[in-house]
Amino acid sequence: MARTGGPAGPTLATVAREARVSVPTASKVVNGREDVAPETRRRVTEALDRLGYVRRPRAGGAAYPSSLVDLVLPALGSSWSGAVLHGVEAAAAEAGLEIVVSAGLTTPRGYGPGRGRLHRLAARGSAGALFSRAELTPSQYAWLEQHRIPFVLIDPLVAPPPGVAGVGADDRAGGRAATAHLLALGHRRIAFLGGPRHQLAPAARAAGHRAALTAGGVPRHPAYERHTTLAPADARREALALLALPEPPTAVHVCSDAMALAVYEAAAERGVRVPEELSVVGCDDLPESRWAAPALTTVRRPLSDMAGTALRLLVALMAADGTAALRTDLPTRLVVRASTAPPPGRAGTAPPPDRAGRLP
Template sequence: MADRAKERRDTQYGLLTAIAGEAGVSLGTVSKVVHRRRDVGEATRARIEALLERHGYVRPWEGDRQAPRQILAVFRDLSGPYTLEITRGIVEAAGDMGVEVIVGTTSKRSISGWLEECVEAGARGVIIVISMLTEQDQHRIVEQGLPVVLVDPLSAPSPNIPSIGVTNRNGARMAVRHLLDLGHTRIGMVAGRSHSPAGAARLHGYRAALTEAGIAYDPAIVRATDFDFGEALTATRQILRDREPPTAVFAASDAQALGVLEAARQHGVAVPGELSVISFDDTLVAAMACPPLTAVRQPFQRLGHEAMRVLMRLADGRAPASPRIELATELVLRTSTAPRNAAQA
């Protein structure tokens, strides 16, 4: 089957290359017409469409009208609660639109490999979640007009590739303001990596809230980790050993917040009596934590719907209204935060 797929791909590639030569344009321009991108002149489009028809080219997704429409959803891994929530949002949205979702990861296949799979399988497009695109990947997406939408990319994408996320800075600012309103002034943070736009924005929101309250930023009680339980556990141990440990900690994700809770347990620090903990995400695990986590909620279902909406718009040859979409967050109060007690004053 793999041999047949490769043979079909090579045949299609050879035909499109021949059409590009006959039309006197680049292969990328032919690809844009195949994917019905709008950024091709009408005369050029008409010439290429005529050649496609003359040579009997059939777009993969139009070859079998009874075949279900498909998209690819590619993740760095499938291990965290965030991934589960985003997957559910995409699958539910796709179901509403009559689209099937093929889910994969970059652990065994690179982004470029998934882009190739999109073309080979005749999928409508690809949603790439929390992954790093190489310059070569970005160049191919833009040049060939591949329908691709990024959700929380790990690096700032080309402005020509649409991305979707949430109001990370404002959400983080809201979290820290909640702690400030409870009387906490010594607030630590387990932040995301600086190369991640989401991680950087959440750290900026944390710092902005402190500045507005007239509180100096203290790097001694801030640690940057992946959005990961184990790294957050180690980081929080270091924060709690500071000569003036914080009375509250803001974690940049639920997975990190669980690491904060475990570090507090190991140090014999009561939550929320001695340490208030607030997280960002509000995945299913937030409400099941002990104690249940106060959290900044991401609208995962809406994220899935927006990613699907923008992707299908691209697949139909229409440009998105904006290269970047940010959805609003909200604060969900539970029992992991409490007013600073008298002994901490």
């Protein structure tokens, strides 16, 4: 539901339905915007009076604009956050909404908005909120519900409770495509380096990786699947451990571009050439994947489209549209660049393992 002027008052969505207009249009009238047709303004004004809608005042008496939407990002300086912000801004402009951007707080398990930030969101009368890669607590979900603030999760870290809206990517398909690409090149010793097992995206990519191995007739090698934090330093440490195995992998499927570039560092430290001796596939398709040397083969996750979809879903929730899909996963796509090649000493596709399951 959309925000109200008071805890028990009508929502802006209620006013919009009464006046037969969109929530952003009703918001424009509430906030005195001039780009509204006279007849539309009359209907909204009459609905406001009829329903007794009262805007939430700020200290000093003026009203906070109810066309505000909060976007909480895990950090403000990364290219990942930049892609999300780009998508939200474009969709918000189409909807006539303004965006307030802030960075979340790091928690033991991920990113969360923090209690103080939620209170500030309510105090300024935001119409709704978008939480990017956040891991909200049960008490935070309850707080948002109590204050009737509609919200959508962008790329949620963990599965949200039933009824919570979220937009992500088809990471299982992406993980399968990445490993299938390496299999097609002839690799059979393929490692997977993923993020925390409890998080949605790393778990889905790992499932896709395993499915591709099974489809290719390649048995799983337990030592080749590793999970760590998303920090590049931890990815580098795990990559060094993989390269130190008696039979090291000839390819590594990594669950983020930043972690994949850490694998580059580990390979350089061991004197292993990419892609001549080690193929690497990342995930996200951030700008740095194109700038890397060699340019990184990766799975493109449509971050800007995910963010824009989340904003449009939020607008639907603000309008109390019960037909809106609460979970949307956008398709991923493999982008082949220069970091993948056939395994050492082999051109083209290699044969599968023998019947005993031995790797060639």
